[in-house]
Amino acid sequence: MWVYEKKLQYPVKIKNCNPRLAKYIITQYGGPDGELAASLRYLSQRYSMPTEVAKATLNDIGTEELVPICYQ
Amino acid sequence: MKDAREKMLKEIQALEFMEIELNLYLNTHPYDQQAFMIFRNTVQQRKMLRDNYERMYGPLTACSSNSFPWPWIESPWPWEA
Numbered sequence: 001m002w003v004y005e006k007k008l009q010y011p012v013k014i015k016n017c018n019p020r021l022a023k024y025i026i027t028q029y030g031g032p033d034g035e036l037a038a039s040l041r042y043l044s045q046r047y048s049m050p051t052e053v054a055k056a057t058l059n060d061i062g063t064e065e066l067v068p069i070c071y072q
Numbered sequence: 073m074k075d076a077r078e079k080m081l082k083e084i085q086a087l088e089f090m091e092i093e094l095n096l097y098l099n100t101h102p103y104d105q106q107a108f109m110i111f112r113n114t115v116q117q118r119k120m121l122r123d124n125y126e127r128m129y130g131p132l133t134a135c136s137s138n139s140f141p142w143p144w145i146e147s148p149w150p151w152e153a
Binding site: 003004005006007008009010011053056057060061064 | 078081082084085088089092095096099100102130131132133134144149150
């Protein structure tokens, strides 16, 4: 489930406009080795975990990997 | 005014960062009572601070919009600050 918060998780100050850097950063989020893909992997892997610890941890880090979407 | 808002927001961000890290730590150390106490304190502090922030600067989530007219649509959004 998705609940939007009208704030960033971490303070960001953009001092100058840099489209090349922006492209690089957006790839970190949505690219093939990005956080979005990692999130979905963790959230799928949690279904086959045998222990409580593993289920909870994959659930929580899978959630956490989705955070960068709020930087947009 | 803007500086005061940012300062308060930064404190909330710091508390929430602690909460996330303690959450992950407690997943693998569920019997660490000291960590649990720190977690509870952090949550309590964060709730208080968030309530104050929302009273002063407007809702942080759509469902905490409790004034009229609907305040959720007011700027700034995080990418505009």
